[in-house]
Amino acid sequence: MSHTIDLMGLQLKNPIMTASGPWAGDAVGIQRCIDAGAAAVITETISLEAKQRISPRLFCDDDGLFNTMLYSNMHLEEWEEELSTIDRKDAKLICSIWGSTASEIAYLSKKVEHMGADAIEISISAPIGSRNLRMLRHSCDIQEFMGAAVKAVDIPVMVKLSYEAASSPNFLRELELSGIRAVSAIDALKGLAGVDIENQRSLMPTYGGYTGQHIRPVSLATTAALHQYTPLQVVSSGGVLDHETAIEFLMLGATAVQLASAILCSGYGIITEIVRNLEHWLTEHGYSSVDTLRGTALRSLRAFEDIVPRSLCASVNEKCRRTECLICAQSCLQDAVYLDEAGTIAIDPDRCDGCGLCVERCPHGLLTLEWR
Amino acid sequence: MNIRKIAELAGVSVATVSRVFNHPERVLPETRDRVLAITEEYDFTPNWFARNLTLGSTKTIALLIPGIDSDLYRNIISGVETVAGNKGFVVIFCQTRGDAEAEFNFLKIMKSRKVDGIIQVRSLLTPSMAAELQTFNIPRVHIGKNRECGCEMMCYLDYEEAAYRLIHHLSGLGHQSIVLLYDNQGDDITPEIEAGLHRVSRELKRSIRFTAFAGENSAQGGYLAVQRMVQNGDLPDVLVTAGALQAIGALKAARDMNLSIPGDLALASFNDSPVCSVVSPAITCLEMPAAKLGMASARLLFDRIEDDDQDMGVSQEMILQPKLKIRESCGNTTDIFELFD
Numbered sequence: 001m002s003h004t005i006d007l008m009g010l011q012l013k014n015p016i017m018t019a020s021g022p023w024a025g026d027a028v029g030i031q032r033c034i035d036a037g038a039a040a041v042i043t044e045t046i047s048l049e050a051k052q053r054i055s056p057r058l059f060c061d062d063d064g065l066f067n068t069m070l071y072s073n074m075h076l077e078e079w080e081e082e083l084s085t086i087d088r089k090d091a092k093l094i095c096s097i098w099g100s101t102a103s104e105i106a107y108l109s110k111k112v113e114h115m116g117a118d119a120i121e122i123s124i125s126a127p128i129g130s131r132n133l134r135m136l137r138h139s140c141d142i143q144e145f146m147g148a149a150v151k152a153v154d155i156p157v158m159v160k161l162s163y164e165a166a167s168s169p170n171f172l173r174e175l176e177l178s179g180i181r182a183v184s185a186i187d188a189l190k191g192l193a194g195v196d197i198e199n200q201r202s203l204m205p206t207y208g209g210y211t212g213q214h215i216r217p218v219s220l221a222t223t224a225a226l227h228q229y230t231p232l233q234v235v236s237s238g239g240v241l242d243h244e245t246a247i248e249f250l251m252l253g254a255t256a257v258q259l260a261s262a263i264l265c266s267g268y269g270i271i272t273e274i275v276r277n278l279e280h281w282l283t284e285h286g287y288s289s290v291d292t293l294r295g296t297a298l299r300s301l302r303a304f305e306d307i308v309p310r311s312l313c314a315s316v317n318e319k320c321r322r323t324e325c326l327i328c329a330q331s332c333l334q335d336a337v338y339l340d341e342a343g344t345i346a347i348d349p350d351r352c353d354g355c356g357l358c359v360e361r362c363p364h365g366l367l368t369l370e371w372r
Numbered sequence: 373m374n375i376r377k378i379a380e381l382a383g384v385s386v387a388t389v390s391r392v393f394n395h396p397e398r399v400l401p402e403t404r405d406r407v408l409a410i411t412e413e414y415d416f417t418p419n420w421f422a423r424n425l426t427l428g429s430t431k432t433i434a435l436l437i438p439g440i441d442s443d444l445y446r447n448i449i450s451g452v453e454t455v456a457g458n459k460g461f462v463v464i465f466c467q468t469r470g471d472a473e474a475e476f477n478f479l480k481i482m483k484s485r486k487v488d489g490i491i492q493v494r495s496l497l498t499p500s501m502a503a504e505l506q507t508f509n510i511p512r513v514h515i516g517k518n519r520e521c522g523c524e525m526m527c528y529l530d531y532e533e534a535a536y537r538l539i540h541h542l543s544g545l546g547h548q549s550i551v552l553l554y555d556n557q558g559d560d561i562t563p564e565i566e567a568g569l570h571r572v573s574r575e576l577k578r579s580i581r582f583t584a585f586a587g588e589n590s591a592q593g594g595y596l597a598v599q600r601m602v603q604n605g606d607l608p609d610v611l612v613t614a615g616a617l618q619a620i621g622a623l624k625a626a627r628d629m630n631l632s633i634p635g636d637l638a639l640a641s642f643n644d645s646p647v648c649s650v651v652s653p654a655i656t657c658l659e660m661p662a663a664k665l666g667m668a669s670a671r672l673l674f675d676r677i678e679d680d681d682q683d684m685g686v687s688q689e690m691i692l693q694p695k696l697k698i699r700e701s702c703g704n705t706t707d708i709f710e711l712f713d
């Protein structure tokens with residue numbers, strides 16, 4: 001069975017891509033992504049200047065990841081040399097670029113096209129360092145900037161969006177008019193790991209990009225919302241950890257997904273694993289192609305206003321005497337959860353307003369919401 | 373015929389065609405033979421291949437620059453040299469001292485030395501001089517906006533947008549009158565600043581008083597400017613200096629005259645320098661991407677040196693964007709004055 005997809009007119013052998021970042025920062029890294037089975041590899045972001053790297057630049061918090069890396073530290077000339085040595089096999093190579101003016105973006109686009117890129121991803125909103133606020137604030141400029149790239153090259157162009165940029169319908173409309181073919185979202189969120197309160201110091205010296213599993217809910221919502229806002233193809237980034245999270249994004253309408261933090265935390269092997277597991281899952285569940293699965297969960301989403309209020313009340317399905325737990329009682333703003341004379345958990349239906357929190361939080365699944 | 377068409381005909385990627393010429397050992401023999409057969413059929417030689425065979429290349433480029441006494445020029449030189457180094461080229465350096473005649477002579481000397489390309493910084497060539505160079509046949513890039521110097525490629529900084537951002541910020545802090553101290557040796561940036569200022573006035577519906585005068589681009593120049601304004605009794609809300617050294621001089625003058633910066637006079641500089649963040653109060657300024665400017669112009673030049681027919685097809689003009697670095701001297705009072713956003 002084939003799981004090929006069409007992204008901006010490019011045939012990808014599967015919907016798993018690798019995102020822009022240091023795992024694809026030179027020929028060796030890119031080759032490892034390709035060899036691991038990625039359908040498309042996006043280079044670390046290439047700009048006219050090689051960016052300096054600060055050390056340390058990666059910070060962790062549980063499984064959340066913060067980075068203070070801004071784009072590639074290689075010169076354009078070095079990139080030219082590196083890219084010429086890659087054996088692409090059946091993978092596509094997408095060059096990520098950043099520029100501060102329309103002419104700069106057009107130049108870089110043309111350059112990477114000459115270097116053999118199959119497509120271009122323009123980074124417009126990394127959360128680290130100074131951003132091009134003008135581009136983000138003035139929708140009219142974005143059309144000029146992106147249009148300059150589209151006009152300069154014959155290969156398809158996509159734009160990588162921050163959460164903020166992806167949330168503006170006006171901005172997206174301007175992007176669409178510029179002639180780009182797809183958007184990827186979301187880029188890292190702006191984050192700080194915390195504050196050392198004994199010493200009144202931020203744990204990180206500057207804002208970082210917050211990525212990984214904790215940004216997945218934001219990214220999932222953005223994928224769904226982008227479908228509402230724009231007919232452009234959507235490539236999801238942000239918290240794709242395994243084949244199941246990849247499927248979530250596809251079911252919310254993503255054309256393909258990008259891996260980033262997953263590679264940093266689990267190595268290049270995670271790409272192979274996700275591609276393999278995704279294929280198994282699709283076969284097992286009887287999907288003949290990725291296209292038949294795409295967007296299928298969107299149907300289950302509706303506007304808040306359209307959700308008819310149901311009259312539900314919490315109920316206990318199994319006697320519980322775990323007085324050391326009482327999570328349900330602590331969760332209830334209505335004070336509806338109490339211990340009856342027998343010392344078991346009970347719900348006062350007159351007080352319960354059906355918020356559902358006790359049900360969600362009970363570690364043993366003893367509670368459910370029932371019709372009154 | 374170009375590399376993309378060859379790749380299409382051979383059914384391989386552009387990178388593979390590139391590899392056939394650069395690293396044939398890394399390409400499967402049958403793929404290599406197919407690509408070579410097609411290139412032969414269409415009589416195609418890729419330019420990066422040809423460039424190594426170009427007869428008469430001296431692997432040198434010339435850089436004509438007014439001086440080396442400013443951070444801006446030093447960074448341009450460093451940017452040009454970085455790219456030339458990446459390409460295995462040597463840079464011949466000519467100091468024009470802002471003299472059109474000297475610049476013209478250097479160009480003729482460089483021609484006789486058979487350089488492969490020339491970068492002219494802030495060229496002062498007149499149209500008649502440019503006409504004489506018509507037959508030159510050496511690729512030339514101009515760093516600056518003089519359209520009369522006959523260079524087919526140009527690279528410059530967007531001062532107007534920079535001025536707009538700076539003045540927008542200053543105006544947002546409540547400042548209503550601005551004096552510009554520009555460099556009596558360098559470009560007069562007054563028109564760009566005025567254009568930026570008008571945009572701000574229009575947008576914020578607020579009038580901003582603006583005057584400008586010239587001074588030496590040194591600490592001394594900045595010192596004298598403040599002294600002059602104080603003695604004339606017409607201190608503006610903000611002094612914007614063209615150079616960072618002028619701002620440092622202004623800081624010293626203020627201290628000597630018991631003026632508080634930014635209390636009595638706010639200060640900002642149109643150029644950044646490492647000292648701006650070290651002094652107290654730290655000086656708000658625009659960072660000019662000068663090294664990037666040098667790199668960009670060298671790249672335009674090498675694109676032209678290496679291939680006349682690869683048809684980059686992009687505009688031969690590149691505009692770069694300065695960055696606003698808000699620190700303390702402008703009157704900014706937020707705590708995070710070293711984060712530029």
Ligand SMILES: Cc1cc2nc3c(=O)[nH]c(=O)nc-3n(C[C@H](O)[C@H](O)[C@H](O)COP(=O)(O)O)c2cc1C
Pocket residue numbers: 019020021022044045065066067069070071072096123160186187188209211212213215237238239240258259260261262264
């Ligand atoms: C260390 C690191 C470096 C990154 N560098 C880039 C970059 O150069 N360009 C870019 O567009 N995104 C960059 N990103 C953002 C990722 O491509 C991706 O959008 C983000 O990490 C969210 O996905 P994730 O949650 O799967 O990590 C970087 C992310 C990390 C963690």
Ligand code: SF4
Pocket residue numbers: 313314331332333334335336337347351352353354355356357358359
């Ligand atoms: S559903 Fe909400 S209101 Fe009802 S008992 Fe549980 S926590 Fe209390």
Ligand code: SF4
Pocket residue numbers: 320321322323325326327328329345361362363364365366367
């Ligand atoms: S949360 Fe669940 S396990 Fe804990 S006390 Fe309540 S019903 Fe019992």
